[in-house]
Amino acid sequence: MQNILTKEINTTNLPDSNGRFGEFGGSYIPPQLQTVMDEVTKEYENIVQDPVFLEELSSLQRHYVGRPSPVYHAKRLSEAVGGAQIYLKREDLNHTGAHKINHCIGEVLLAKKMGKKKVIAETGAGQHGVALATAAALLGLECDIYMGEVDIKKEAPNVSRMKILGAQVIEVTRGTKTLKDAVDAAFEAYLEDPDTQIYCIGSVVGPHPFPMMVRDFQSVVGIEAKAQIQELAGRLPEAVVACVGGGSNAMGIFSAFLEDSEVTLYGVEPAGKGLDTPDHAATITKGSVGILHGFKSFLLQDESGEALPVYSIASGLDYPGVGPQHSYLKTIGRVNYDSATDHEAVEAFYGLSRMEGIIPALESSHAVAHAIKLAKTMKKDEIILVNLSGRGDKDIDYVLEHYPLVEYEPTGKGNGFEEFLSHIKKQ
Template identity: 75%
Template structure:
């Protein structure tokens, strides 16, 4: 084993982030001095264990024997026929233990917390997938776990709230502000600032002050490494397009990291257009945002003229965040990744299409990437191949869908 088994190579990590935590002009660490000392300790410890063969071996062993990796790549033939163009393949992160890609970095973060001698891990969650995954990893490692969750999401994602409590986590409902993901992040950061010595903030995406974007990316890079090899073995080719939904951006940077050096492979991130970009009820940070600072890092942000974060909205609780990971902002700036959008309506159509045609119920977050793949496949020839990172399963969303978007007919047309 070597550090290469843990971190990616090439464009994503060659000198990035820099020692100061920046990807180009994005990233960094805009936090109080007391917390900066703690972040410096996290950085030092992480860099040490990332090069430790024993840590890498334990991490990889848990991914295989506990989380259930590798997740397969699946050729969605009926969905491809429905789209009427390029062939659509799915990287099945929904088959991981806990039902999403989040378990990848949560196992790593819990191991890091144990290495640092922490008693507790804390985190925010939107859709609840990160909360469930961290509660799972905390139970495995014998750590206490507090999860901060907006009141709107607590009501919307009741199954995941129950899972977190069954696993032994304490779910703290956040009732201020918009009562959604951004406010949950605010609350968790405040608690961490009060006591950074006994607990570790295990952030749920590739966002936050350095070193969090680097840590989450590195742990999630397993998706891209697996997918690249699997796709080559299955088809004899690389995909023409790799796409993933983008909120904070952890699942997207995970799969993109395996293909960044393959310049013939187009990389497309898909943001939530919500009710429509023209309505203001969306969370399309890369599409409509501007550069600013949020939660301790510089990136594209949806903000007002005073630099305050704007209210955001998405049908998918895990995507309604007014910022995005700094590496995504960098990849947009250099033109390596194209960022597109999908509306609520498109996501719901994709949710039903994948369920009815392939027997796979996707998370609403992942449904945005499926929606874009359906749309883009029509624009490509049948000899082209699109690989979608199906980042999570839709168990958590079924009650919400049946209450607000019931549909009993045939698969709706595109």
């Protein structure tokens, strides 16, 4: 499989001093908040040069988070699908069950060194909220988590975890009652008191320096994965695949491969009930350039520039914007952005569970679904590396209630899952 790049790629030294990735990113916020952001930027740039901070972060990654997370060859899944070999970067094995803990530890360490008393954040699927509540408990800070009413009902186990960890979960009941509205509410709370608290954004979105900072803390995923796949397979993969909502897990793994032109990168957006319906959150695929939550990027918006309601089975992906670096990588042709429907994600959810004994998060299931489709078009000796960004504990009850397993059995309407089950029954 060839990677065809039609434009010269510039992925180094980004963002620039204004927080921009090409035309994307920047900081579109009130002057009061800009002063605070400038302070955060200065403190962040200082601490990443501080050997004491870096050693503390590294120690927590090793002894608390459980890094490095392994890369695993999904042999049975690869055999069942046919074509390329599928490898999984197991971020689901991190403490708290997802990649989110990577940047949360970093952000809370930064908050503590800045003398903040409280961290606040939004959450959709609850993984960022759990990770931030965990880091806050570890380092002794207060924690407020804003979460939409719809997501609170969908992700009840994570809500309970946040409360047990000592966080205050604040229900957001306006608008679509999902992730975008939770971000709005958290930003408003931050504006009320930017001095004693800090907003720990949960993805590579928001005003500068957050897209840069979250990417940098997540880059450990790509650094590890690149070394691990070379050790396991003796070379780089032909393809790297990750789901994209805001885009933190994808930027984390993509960052290590951006300069490797022989590696094709795939970002998988949520197609929901179909790209021909309004019920999706495929921002890059269907959106246009706009401004949301203090940064410029691709955005699903109406004619007046207001963010549209979005939908995904995966609460962590139903955001109408996307990280500015993803928008830049799309425009220069370095990353291919595709999508997977709810149905395809559920097939992958059940398929990976049955074939490998790994229950993935619904967010990660979008990446697995695309890898399954991609593998069938590739040679058997080629490699796909998937960032399995989270585990599916939080999604089990919701999936079984709304997408019962019987519908995905061989007598049902599943496309491709029949192959998995038939393969299992032959063993």
